[in-house]
Amino acid sequence: MIELLQQLTFLERGVIAGFIIGLICPVIGSFLLVRRMTIISEGLSHITLTGIAAGVFLSQSVVYLGFINPLYTGLIFSLAGSLLVEKLRQIYKHFQELAIPIILSSGIGLSAILISVTPSNTTEWFNFLFGSIVTVSLSDLGFIFSTGVIMLVLLGMFYKEMLSISFDQEFAATSGISVRKMNFLFAVLIALVISMSMKVIGILLVGAMVTLPVAASIQFAKSFRQVVLIGILIGELSVLGGVMLSIYFNIATGGMIVVTGVFLLILTMLIKKITRYASGFRLSQS
Amino acid sequence: MNTHTNTPAVEIENLSFAYRNQNVLEDISLKVPHGSFLGLVGPNGSGKSTLIKCVLGLLTPDKGEVKLNGVPVKKFDKWSEIGFVSQKANSFNSGFPATVFEVVSMGLYGKVGLFRFLRKQHKEKVREAIAQVGMEKYAQANIGQLSGGQQQRVFIARALVSDPAILILDEPTVGVDAKSVNNFYTMLRELNNEKGMTLILVTHDIGAMSEYVTDVACLNKCLHFHGDKQVFEDNKEEMMTAMYGHEVNLLEHNHDHGHHHHHHDHDDAGREQA
Numbered sequence: 001m002i003e004l005l006q007q008l009t010f011l012e013r014g015v016i017a018g019f020i021i022g023l024i025c026p027v028i029g030s031f032l033l034v035r036r037m038t039i040i041s042e043g044l045s046h047i048t049l050t051g052i053a054a055g056v057f058l059s060q061s062v063v064y065l066g067f068i069n070p071l072y073t074g075l076i077f078s079l080a081g082s083l084l085v086e087k088l089r090q091i092y093k094h095f096q097e098l099a100i101p102i103i104l105s106s107g108i109g110l111s112a113i114l115i116s117v118t119p120s121n122t123t124e125w126f127n128f129l130f131g132s133i134v135t136v137s138l139s140d141l142g143f144i145f146s147t148g149v150i151m152l153v154l155l156g157m158f159y160k161e162m163l164s165i166s167f168d169q170e171f172a173a174t175s176g177i178s179v180r181k182m183n184f185l186f187a188v189l190i191a192l193v194i195s196m197s198m199k200v201i202g203i204l205l206v207g208a209m210v211t212l213p214v215a216a217s218i219q220f221a222k223s224f225r226q227v228v229l230i231g232i233l234i235g236e237l238s239v240l241g242g243v244m245l246s247i248y249f250n251i252a253t254g255g256m257i258v259v260t261g262v263f264l265l266i267l268t269m270l271i272k273k274i275t276r277y278a279s280g281f282r283l284s285q286s
Numbered sequence: 287m288n289t290h291t292n293t294p295a296v297e298i299e300n301l302s303f304a305y306r307n308q309n310v311l312e313d314i315s316l317k318v319p320h321g322s323f324l325g326l327v328g329p330n331g332s333g334k335s336t337l338i339k340c341v342l343g344l345l346t347p348d349k350g351e352v353k354l355n356g357v358p359v360k361k362f363d364k365w366s367e368i369g370f371v372s373q374k375a376n377s378f379n380s381g382f383p384a385t386v387f388e389v390v391s392m393g394l395y396g397k398v399g400l401f402r403f404l405r406k407q408h409k410e411k412v413r414e415a416i417a418q419v420g421m422e423k424y425a426q427a428n429i430g431q432l433s434g435g436q437q438q439r440v441f442i443a444r445a446l447v448s449d450p451a452i453l454i455l456d457e458p459t460v461g462v463d464a465k466s467v468n469n470f471y472t473m474l475r476e477l478n479n480e481k482g483m484t485l486i487l488v489t490h491d492i493g494a495m496s497e498y499v500t501d502v503a504c505l506n507k508c509l510h511f512h513g514d515k516q517v518f519e520d521n522k523e524e525m526m527t528a529m530y531g532h533e534v535n536l537l538e539h540n541h542d543h544g545h546h547h548h549h550h551d552h553d554d555a556g557r558e559q560a
Contacts (some may be wrong), residue, residue: 034383062331076541160392163392164392167382167384167389167392168372168392169379170344170370171392171444172395173367174344175365175366175393175395175396176365176366222383222426222428223383223385224383225387226383227383
């Protein structure tokens, strides 16, 4: 497997990474959507930035830590942030929406400090913030691939349990599902999806990949399954369109993927409006 | 199904529960034998829902214990034997993108286990449960687009799909029209008579339920009565005074007993959940 990955060109690596992200982001997004928690991706992406900044800082200022890939420190911060959000939501039981801004502002504050003390060039930060498909290294692809596989396995194992909890927590508990364990696992999955996506899409835009495809699919979906499947389709189309456009025009990949996603969202809104108008027209005719 | 004939289906021993230093339940002891249909009645705020949550392990009592089929609820793990229809069931997010089929399937998730998707026989089971409540036409319909009564039937199907030996229903008829309520009670009686299912029905609607149940328990912080339905019927006046206390006096003042009473219940319906 590793040998196969090594033979890939930088572009192929980036495209594969993009497709893995296009598959997994909408699945997590579907659960976040029905739990009304899509905003969590914004908070976590900013605390992930802190982790990245910490990783870059450590690898540059401590000689024997030079091997650190900032993706991994990003993941650790993202995990900690995700669990903190859960904790904060319990503390502010009646004001749960406070959890995200607290995490988000702490993340940006710490990032600002770490970035300012780290001697590095702006292009590197630009890539972290807005994504760059051409800088996906072999080690990055390995990270994205392995977290992607882990997430697919976990989602396959607990899809039913998570759907049941998202719909009706009390009933889920009485059908023998451990709500606490599932919420913990879900927090881990959100953290994983954020850190795996950021290399290609960029920290500031990860939230878009989690939200836009399902925002489009919910307009047509009749079942939860359809939310997920149509979401994946739109997610992959956004990646495909975004990557092609970004290579062609040499523009930040993340930006192009997100703009494609927004375009598809507007398109689905128009289609929905037209079909509704058409069926209304048919009704008035008969 | 009925293998523990000697152990009661549900056994509550000296249970007390306090919420923010206020006693909600005091020293409740209650045995529900297999095959019985218990109507658990009491005014709003009497602790009915709290008691049910203790029975289901959703709340931990301060004192006392609950046993399901003789097993303490903390150690109980055969949750597919228990069906639950919650009072809150119809306050879900009505935009939730799930079909009736998907919602009813959720009742099997505890039984199917990890990593395994619903197989053919599971799907067949889901279809049966949907048909049992007369919703087969709506299997692929979105749950949010159904009427209150239809949604309630779907939630019954979700509770029935795992073939529970015990079915617990907490105010299942709130927001359901009168005609559906009668059909609904008839269906419960059939489950009790034909399948020998043990039922616990929590309600403040004493009139409608007493036709159908076999036993009655009256709760208002303490257990005021538990026994055969006939005994309850014969001493109804006394029971009501014991249970409702001064509230009844207050209502008599209005010379509009039944009607006002009904209203009062509905106004309070939301508060009990808090």
